[in-house]
Amino acid sequence: MQARAPARQAEKVSAVETDRTPVRGRSERRDAEFTEYLAARQAALLRTAYLVCGDRHQAEDVLQTALAKLYLSWDKVRDRGAVDAYVRRILVNETTSAWRRPWHRREQATERLPETAAHHDTYxxxxxxxxxxxxxxxxxxxxxxxxxxxxxxxxxxxxxxxxxxxxxxxxxxxxxxxxxxxxxxxxxxxxxxxxx
Missing domain, CATH: 1.10.10.10 (Winged helix-like DNA-binding domain superfamily/Winged helix DNA-binding domain)
Structure with missing residues (x-):
């Protein structure tokens, strides 16, 4: 009986490993697809976020949140042609949510900006x-x-x-x-x- 127990444990371990292998492959494929999408569309999405927000830093934050949400639901997006529309929807919703937050209303505009390097978009x-x-x-x-x-x-x-x-x-x-x-x-x- 003792000889059978290690064999059963070995069978369980190998079953777990084979179950994980397809998940790993699927995960790697998802990561590769998502990385490819980012490389192609991130700059354009940042411009859109900036134009919707009106603030470069807020646009970066909103885009980061939108891309994180996209990554989490990447496998659920069946129509890859509609990914931009999905991200734009998230951008608008996140920006609207940011406008509603109380801290946003407490911000005060100043006449003098801190010394920083100027950033000008090429377009x-x-x-x-x-x-x-x-x-x-x-x-x-x-x-x-x-x-x-x-x-x-x-x-x-x-x-x-x-x-x-x-x-x-x-x-x-x-x-x-x-x-x-x-x-x-x-x-x-x-x-x-x-x-x-």
Whole structure:
């Protein structure tokens, strides 16, 4: 009887090891797919997060949270073509949650910034920075609609799905946002001004 006990234990160990092998292989494949996705899309997603948030540091935090949530549910995302839409939805939801937090309301803007190295995105030619300052002055929901509709070039239906609202809400938010942008845009940035 004693001779059989070690054999049974050896069988159990080998069964456990073989059960883990496919999991390890699946995990490695998932990690490789996720890493490949990050390499291809992380910079674009950071730009989108920045445009939705209006703050580089908050955009990095929101994107990190969104990517962590994406990683945890990577195996559940069946349509790999919809991953960007899924991440954008998380970005908007996380940004909205951040705006609602009490500490966000207690922050105070200052006239003087601390000494830091300036960071300029390569896609900004200088004129667009002033325009994005105007976009950042929009209310959070309107800003999210503008970024998704006009920067990300999503359709009204895709924007509505990303924000979890109706298509009509996207249309009305977009209309109000564009009206506010027309009012708030300085004359030197107005397209008609460039034609003169």
């Amino acid at each position: 900004d030619d200088g004129g667009s920075a002033a325009l994005w300052d105007v976009v950042r002055s929009l209310p959070p929901k309107a800003r999210a609609v503008v970024v998704l509709r006009y920067y990300e070039q999503l359709s009204e239906a895709e924007t509505a799905e990303t924000l979890g609202v109706s298509k009509g809400t996207v249309k009305s938010q977009s209309s109000r946002a564009m009206a506010l942008l027309r009012e708030r845009t300085p004359a030197h940035l107005h397209p008609r001004e460039e034609e003169r």
